[in-house]
Every structure is written in C-alpha cells, then in structure tokens.
Amino acid sequence: MEILAATNNAHKLFELKQLLAALGISVRGAEDVGGIPEVDEDAPTFKGNALKKAISAAQHANCVALADDSGLEVFSLNRDPGVMSARYAGTHGDDVANIAKVLDALEDCEDRRARFVCAIAVARPNGQADVVEGDVYGTITHKPRGDRGFGYDPIFIPDGDDRTFGEFTPAEKDKISHRSAALRAATACKLFESVLGQPSSADLFERAIAVIPGGVNSPVRAFGSVGGEPLYVKSGTGARFESVEGTQFLDFCCSWGPLILGHAHPEVVDAVQRASEAGLSYGLNTPGEVEIAETISRLVPEMEMVRLVNSGTEATMTALRLARGVTGRRKMIKFDGCYHGHSDQLLVAAGSGLLTGGISSSAGVSGDDVFVAPYNDLRAVREIIHAHGQELAAIIVEPVAGNMGYVCPNDGFLQGLRALADDCGALLIFDEVITGFRFGATTYGHLRGISPDLTCLGKVIGGGLPIGAIGGSAQHMTRLAPLGDVYQAGTLSGNPVAVAAGLTTLRILERDNPYPRLAELGTAARDGLNELLQAAPFPAHCAGQGSVFTIFFGEGPIGDLSGAKACDTERYASCFRSMRRGGVYLPPSQFELSFLSAAHHEADVEMLMSRMAAWLRE
Structure with a gap:
C-alpha cells in the first residue's frame, strides 16, 4: 500500500518512511508527484495544520495523503514555540536560529519541562480526513548536544534518558518519538484501517491471477494493451469513481456505457x-x-x-x-x-x-x-x-x-x-x-x-x-x-x-431529457480535443456523436476496421497512462468508446482538455 507524505522536509520524509515501513506502508514524497503546493499553516493547533496539509496534498496529487504537523511546546514559555516551531525565529529562521531563541528565552528559567507534539492526518482526495496526536515529554538542555536528528532534537532530553534526541540513533528515536507515538495512536484508533485494511489494486490483481483466468472477468480490464496495473474500484459517485487506494478518477468509460446517468444516481x-x-x-x-x-x-x-x-x-x-x-x-x-x-x-x-x-x-x-x-x-x-x-x-x-x-x-x-x-x-x-x-x-x-x-x-x-x-x-x-x-x-x-x-x-x-445537454458536452469535448490534436506532430483526431467519442491516433475519418487497425495503439497507450496519472480514466483500448453521462459537467470536459494538453507536452 502506498501513501503520499505531504512534506518537503527531507528529514521528516525519511523518518516517516522508516516508521511506516513497519506498518507495511510504502511512502512517496513530493518529488514523486511533481511537487506539493505549500499550505499556509495558520491553524491554531497542530491537528488543524496537519488536516490542511493532508487534504491539500490528497486533492493535488489525487491520492491518499498523510501529513503531520509537529513542534515543541515549552511549558514555562506558554507552550511556545508551538505551531510556530518551524519559524519561531522568523519566517526564514533555520534550526540553529530557532534553538538559539528557545535557549535565550529559558536562560534564567528553572522550569525547563517541555514536550514534542505530532499530529498526523490522513486524507482522501474527496476531502475526507482523520487526525490523531502523539507526544513525548522531556526537558530542555542548556546547550545543544548531538548532531543527529533535526529541528529541536539537540536540546530535547526525553524522560527516562540522559541523552538528547540529537544523540539518539534514528532507530532509537523511532521507538519513542512524538511521531512514532502519533503513529501508534493512529494504529490504535484504526486511522489507517481504510488504507491498511483494503489491499491495493496490485495486491488484489496478484491474488486474482491465482484464481481468475488472467486475473480478470473481462479481458480488457487486464490493461494488456495499455500497460500498468489493473484498477480495482471502491466506489463511484456522479462522474467519478474511487480506487481502493483512494484515488479519484474522472470517468469517461462509465462502465462501458450503461451509466448514462452517472455512478450511483x-x-x-x-x-x-x-x-x-x-x-x-x-x-x-x-x-x-x-x-x-x-x-x-x-x-x-x-x-x-x-x-x-x-x-x-x-x-x-x-x-x-x-x-x-x-x-x-x-x-x-x-x-x-x-x-x-x-x-x-x-x-x-x-x-x-x-x-x-x-x-x-x-x-x-x-x-x-x-x-x-x-x-x-x-x-x-x-x-x-x-x-x-x-x-x-x-x-x-x-x-x-x-x-x-x-x-x-x-x-x-x-x-x-x-x-x-x-x-x-x-x-x-x-x-x-x-x-x-x-x-x-x-x-x-x-x-x-x-x-x-x-x-x-x-x-x-x-x-x-x-x-x-x-x-x-x-x-x-x-x-x-x-x-x-x-x-x-x-x-x-x-x-x-x-x-x-x-x-x-x-x-x-x-x-x-438530458440528450441535448449531453450532445453539447460531447461536441465541446470533441472540438476541444481536435483543436489540441491538430497541433500534434503525429496524425490524430477525435470522432463521435452525441455523448460518445473515440480518440484515434491515425488519419481520419475512419469508416471501417482497416482504418481503425491502422491507428497507433502504442501512442494511445501512452495517452491512457498519462491521463490515468492525472486522474482521468479513458477506456483501456484504442478500439472502445468513451462515454459522457448526465453527471458530467463543463468543468469535467475542461479537465479532459487540460490532461490532453499536459500529455502532448510530455
């Protein structure tokens, strides 16, 4: 099972990968999805910021995303730095400056009790999300010790030890850190149940191959002509369906035609x-x-x-x-x-x-x-x-x-x-x-x-x-x-x-009578696709009528099987895979129809155009 870690912090990403590997979860980072937009961390709580980041990343990358927000709370400083931990010394403050500011504030203070807090949120592209919190208590040193870890680790001594987190090995820290405590809380309250409890498409296909010929109950579902792992679906609503991984797809297959009203009308x-x-x-x-x-x-x-x-x-x-x-x-x-x-x-x-x-x-x-x-x-x-x-x-x-x-x-x-x-x-x-x-x-x-x-x-x-x-x-x-x-x-x-x-x-x-509107959407889709494809350095066109269309990678118009077979199926496969990565699902075959439903809207056609344009730029 894969999950996206919504962080641009390499240290935090490494730590999450180590911790989640023990739970059987593979972690992708920002680079794997072309970057993650920065989110204003302006919520007053760690949980609030974790939720904002997780939902934003899940919707941007169209997959299940995990985000955490963590920081240091020093009790004698009214729990500062708190949610401002990463920028305590200023918007562009670094770890050294942040540590120095905390130590300066505690210079004459005897009460050096503190805790590290970590809130972990898991979100799906549809905005559904849950969050938990974990912590570890300790004291603040008078000067930094150790060159491991990151953030405030060199000045934090966890209860029950005399070393700072900066002196811990990564494996030692993982056992007791606030982040591991949050993950334990997540496991205890079944935060990951929807992820861990549902096998991935790849897992299900591997099981299916052993008991179903070819792993599928209709051959085209094996994606043999387009490549990639076959999809397994959890649910569908309107013009979209959601895979078992939590990825949402804008659906232009519509169960091969029956769903003229969309999913789950x-x-x-x-x-x-x-x-x-x-x-x-x-x-x-x-x-x-x-x-x-x-x-x-x-x-x-x-x-x-x-x-x-x-x-x-x-x-x-x-x-x-x-x-x-x-x-x-x-x-x-x-x-x-x-x-x-x-x-x-x-x-x-x-x-x-x-x-x-x-x-x-x-x-x-x-x-x-x-x-x-x-x-x-x-x-x-x-x-x-x-x-x-x-x-x-x-x-x-x-x-x-x-x-x-x-x-x-x-x-x-x-x-x-x-x-x-x-x-x-x-x-x-x-x-x-x-x-x-x-x-x-x-x-x-x-x-x-x-x-x-x-x-x-x-x-x-x-x-x-x-x-x-x-x-x-x-x-x-x-x-x-x-x-x-x-x-x-x-x-x-x-x-x-x-x-x-x-x-x-x-x-x-x-x-x-949705047919006039469906015809308008179909015309918009075909016209938009043809405008893009006419500028392509290879022959391609979109044909269809009403609420159906086919993207042919060949000269048109096509009037029989010989014309259809002359089309470039490899190029269609490349287009299909790019669309899939972008959350748009086309039929996994050059020779099948795409369908619009009454649940599709103009914005969905615009998304189709956008994804086609992106593929043509690749």
Missing part, C-alpha cells in the same frame, strides 16, 4: 434498495417486467413485443436463433470489427476485446455459417447475397459501430441493408446494446427512421445492472417459446432488481 440506487428489500429473485413474474417491456415498446414502436434476458450477449444470441427459426435458414452476414457479444458464431471477425487483444476470431468457434463484410460496404453485402441469398437467415449490424472505436454509418448504408434484407428474405437485426437510449429516449434505428426486424438492447436499459432485451414485431416474437418453437429461457431473466434499476433509468431519461 440517487433515484436508481433508491429503486434498487427498495426492490432488494422486497426480494432478490423469485423465478416468477413480477409487475416490473411488464412495466419495462411496456415502456420500451412505447418508446420504440418497432419493438411491438419484448423479451428480457440477462445480457447483450444473450439478446444477440437469441435474435440470431429466432431469425433462423423464422426463416428456416442457417447463414448470416456480420461486419468486420462489429462485436455482438461472446456467443460462438458472433465472435467471428469481432471487434472490442478481440480487436484490443489482437485476435481476429476466438478459438473454439466455427465460422461455417458466417459471412463477413467490411462495415459500410454495401457492394460486399450485395456480392454475398448474390451468391448465398437463399441461405441467409440474418444480417446483423451495429447501426453505429462502437467496438472498433466510433465508426459512423455512411449515408444510405443502413437503408441499403434494409432493402437488401428484404430482397433476400433475411431478417435485419440491429444490435443496439450500445446505441439504444444513448442518443435519445429510443433506439438509433428509430431516430433514423429505419425499422429492423429485430432489435437487441442492453447496457442503458439496466441502469448499471445486468440486463438485455430483444424485441420486434409480434409476428416474429411470438415464435419464441412458450408460444412458438424457438426456445429461450433464463433463471434470472427479468430479475426484479435489475428491472427496477432499468425502469427507473428509462423514466428519468424520458422525464429529464
């Missing part, structure tokens, strides 16, 4: 809590299932009937099975770089994590019934249909590709697919797991006036909990069991807690 959390209190799962029908299906069908008229599942993968898998059942055919067309979940045949020539990992298709799957066409290439689709049209059950597509980075459909592309599917009798499936309810309170297809036969939803409609949906005309949907011969089932399908989160999210989106 109060109304969504309340709905989840109320649903959980009633029961987690029944294996029976609940009112919420009907309400969310009615809501989706009303907002997306093309989805006359809706079947709930547990993920986007289940939705696309079911859609393909239904298309085969309806048409009596086996084969399908998909597009190079489009990702439709991890069911077998849809992993052929997929984007997302496969593209991030440099894998063209997954092992263990068969592409026998799959034809792959370049995205935006109607000519290639026509050629496949000309040769195999009577065998095609489905054409499946992301209406806006989001798994090779942002790739917009060319004018006429989606309309052309609609016409070609009609011509050959195949079903047109829009995978709107990403785009559904992302650009408006409906689907992208509905916004564009294009009606697919089947639509797949996920992400946003779950409000952050696992859910998926497939919908289409009653004619097609009634082929699903129990009415028809296409079987689909799920123990947790329509889970009441997930439905509560999703239904509440949809109601908020319809009520508040």
